[in-house]
Amino acid sequence: MGGPCREFTTPHARSVLPLLPTVAKMPEPIPLETEHGLYLPDLELWLDSRRSRENGFVSHAHADHFGRHQNILCSEATAHILKTRFNVAEERLNPHPFHIPLEVGPFRLQLLPAGHIFGSAMLHVTRKADGASLLYTGDFKVRRSLTAEDPVFRRADTLVMETTFGKPGWVFPSINEVTGQILNFINECFEAGEIPVLLAYSLGKAQEALALLHQSRISAVLHKTVTQMTTACREAGCRLPAAVPFEGTVPPHHVLICPPNVIRNKEYKALPKLRTAMLTGWALDKSTISRFGVDAAFALSDHADYPGLLEAVKRVMPKRVLTIHGYTREFAAELRRQHYDAWSIEGDDQIELDLSSP
Ligand SMILES: [Zn+2]
Incomplete structure (x- = not known):
């Protein structure tokens, strides 16, 4: 140096x-x-x-x-x-x-x-x-x-x-348990005709969520910073599906992945029936749901x-x-x-x- x-x-x-x-x-x-x-x-x-x-x-x-x-x-x-x-x-x-x-x-x-x-x-x-x-x-x-x-x-x-x-x-449930909780949440949204939104930081957690969905054959559209980071990780050798950017609509049976701080932006206001889940280790604390103003929180931590x-x-x-x-x-x-x-x-x-x- x-x-x-x-x-x-x-x-x-x-x-x-x-x-x-x-x-x-x-x-x-x-x-x-x-x-x-x-x-x-x-x-x-x-x-x-x-x-x-x-x-x-x-x-x-x-x-x-x-x-x-x-x-x-x-x-x-x-x-x-x-x-x-x-x-x-x-x-x-x-x-x-x-x-x-x-x-x-x-x-x-x-x-x-x-x-x-x-x-x-x-x-x-x-x-x-x-x-x-x-x-x-x-x-x-x-x-x-x-x-x-x-x-x-x-x-x-x-x-x-x-x-x-x-x-x-601070003891996280097993990854199988957390994955099961997330997939249940998504299936409930699909059955109710709602759009499941996973709130995850654009680098790290968002790619982990995308990989988790991919292994269960669930497709996702991504906020632009998530798209950018996913593409950068893929280019650097991370095994991930190609990023599909959010462009105003979420196709049926797709999940939206976006960072927690942007979900109230106007680009998402027009979407009907969103149900949000925060992905964070802090989900073990019951106040996380009210603190972030979300519908659910799951303890997927990095x-x-x-x-x-x-x-x-x-x-x-x-x-x-x-x-x-x-x-x-x-x-x-x-x-x-x-x-x-x-x-x-x-x-x-x-x-x-x-x-x-x-
Ligand atoms: Zn870090």
Whole structure:
């Protein structure tokens, strides 16, 4: 990756996370700064920074993980999607294939599938001198999906993980159960002469919905941003049916897939008898239906649920864990109960006192 990032070389601008207590022969953790976002100073590399940086790893093409960096390290599929979605110039992109080691000075990098959306990647870093390692997950999912690559976890000393659903109780039904609920909803709409509308974010969830319908031989028409993202994913190698754009009408026995924020737009006002269903992990919370003003909600998620998060930790076998996004403190506290050295990146963790000890 390019030259030094001067802005962050002054010591007082850094918040270097505390090192683990010295244990014989255990390598020191790879430094990670957290004050202005996630930054690996030894690699001069930002992780999913939304601010424009010199060098940035972009784990996937969702807007909340993207910044207009000078040099973007990402998976090959994400590079293609970024060009379509955010008009990123080719020369800024440094796409790298999954699994193939990338040597950067004294470090070896590896992109691993994160299972979140098509193209989503985790970043595994190894310091060659002493073998110290770090895994940054970005958004991830443990269960298999129809469109994202199967996730691959690799052992690492430090695990930096998202914890969107990091609280007990967030346990998603099986994919078969959720698929059954969605198909029932669609059949009920068809029988009642209504148009079923699946509300799904235009990148990721919408393609998953399309693939799910396709395997049940149900056709769909797509909002224009869903059409655009579906075409970009297909071009990048995702197995999906060709996108059929919505052009004012929905043919009989077709489903409309569109992002949640556009369904009240005037282009849909003229359609008779719409019945809407939101696809989101938050569907487990009963208030989701009223909050989004929809007729139904189904727990199709592109994130790991609580057991999935615990499963990821088990597979990575980290010496320390740093949590970001969602229930960071709650999940870190649970890991500490399980004797991991785990902390929320937001700080303010409540330290538990073990009153049972003498
Ligand atoms: Zn995401």
